[in-house]
Amino acid sequence: MPRPAELEPIGAAALWVSYFTAYGALVERAGMRPGDRVLITAASGGVGRAAIQIANQIGAVPIAVTRQSAKAESLLVAGAAAVIATDREDIGEAALRHTGGVGADIILDAVMGPGLAELSRAAKLGGTLAAVGWLDPRPASFPANPSLTIHRYMSFADMVDPVTARRVAAFLAAGVRTGVLRPTVDRVFTLDDIVQAHRYLETATPAGKIVVTP
Template sequence: MTSTASHTPTTSATRSAPTSLPTTTRAVVFHELGGPEVLKVEEVPLPAPGPGEVLLRVEAIGLNRAEALFRSGGYYYRPTLPGSRLGYEAAGVVEAVGEGVTAFAPGDRVLTAGNFDFGVHGVYGERIVLPESSLVPGPAGADPVSAAALWLTYTTAYGGMVETGGLAPGDQVLITGASSGVGTAAVQTARRVGAVPIVTTRGVAKREQLRELGAAHVISTDSEDLVEEVKRFTGGAGVRLAFDGIGGPGFAAVGDALTAGGTIVAYGWLDPRPIVLSMNWPLTVHTYANGLLADDPGFRRRAAAFLGAGLASGELAPVVAEVFEGLEAMGDAHRLMESNEHIGKIVVKV
């Protein structure tokens, strides 16, 4: 991977579309809340792209924890049942565009921006129709698997730590749940900024891999005290910024590990129990929603530039834990995601 692809806008005279478009497609849907077993592959209607819309042939899908929460009823918005769709992140090829689309043309490789209701526009399928504003150019030279593991994880890390948290060179940043897709992206993003990542994982099995990825210090929270370890590593000062995707009662310890006046950016809640706030005041807590930030064209441009430069330099390289083949493997992919035994992103090839 060398850089983020550029694309010269085209006109309707230069675009070409298939003479006939499919009217149905195979997609993963679910009709009830539950575990991975509720995911079914079915034939569903596929509308032609309308004004401002793009028809995408999906090549690979990157899984996110939000999708497991959505499937089981624990996400911040609920699926409409029966027949809910699922999925934020995919890499693919444009097959057709609707009236007024100028940024993309048939044949372009693109990524989904994850700024949509995935109960309606879920990307777990062979083809999807999305608004033009929900796509970004694919990274030049990237294979579909690597591309599907890129956008949402790295823009969450970049948007959360850099744009929201103000991460700067020399900062020490605490990253919880560092073995996840976003966690591994956050470690690389911190290193690219020139910051020092201090990370957590539950056991000791992933410690060495996280060090190899660039973590300056790894805390095994099953056997080590998070606050004591952060203070020991920082000479008693604590960190200025924490990037947390877990929440729950353990959120208090994350706040306790901050310097006075420090900041937590909370981007997820893997622990569904109520969050307990630290009394290490003053502190600032930002809750972070990547999809809302990705609605801003300026953010999409800045993020694409950051990712493109990082890919070109080799400082950013998606960590892919395992690749599954075919939509029928989606249940097994979700089981692995919920096992917490992997490091990095799980991808399903379509």
């Protein structure tokens, strides 16, 4: 895919995989539409921030979820309509409060694990959950919302389809061109420092993508 002219190489490196994942899960699988209330877990990461921007591009309402209340302000600045910090509030109750008592139309989840049952309570009846990661390696609990439709999404399966790849690339290029999509780079390492880059990824909670340059 060509690099959007508006992005330097480092910004472009932070675009393709995370934004493809967010778009594919939200639009291709969950069918996100304007006005949908979208709950986004692990919102501080690369996919989470991409999802916030893509939701705004389409006209949906992104509600960011983070474990640390200290990150709330940065997520609001990043475009979230509201932030739920799970270190100080119950995710189900907070989601109902931010959606007028209905629940989220779509949940984009990168965590899974035992918290899935509680997370499912944040969705409306007949809502959709798109799982894009497994940050919590423990077995996932059974969803408490029996009407929830669940999609397990891996972007690499769509990337090998040229029709889908061109459709996603056109959407991302338009978003970059209009300034709605702005890849967030947390830190840049050189290839000589690849070990430190991996250690940073494993021990820190990056606010965006980590990019490695030659």
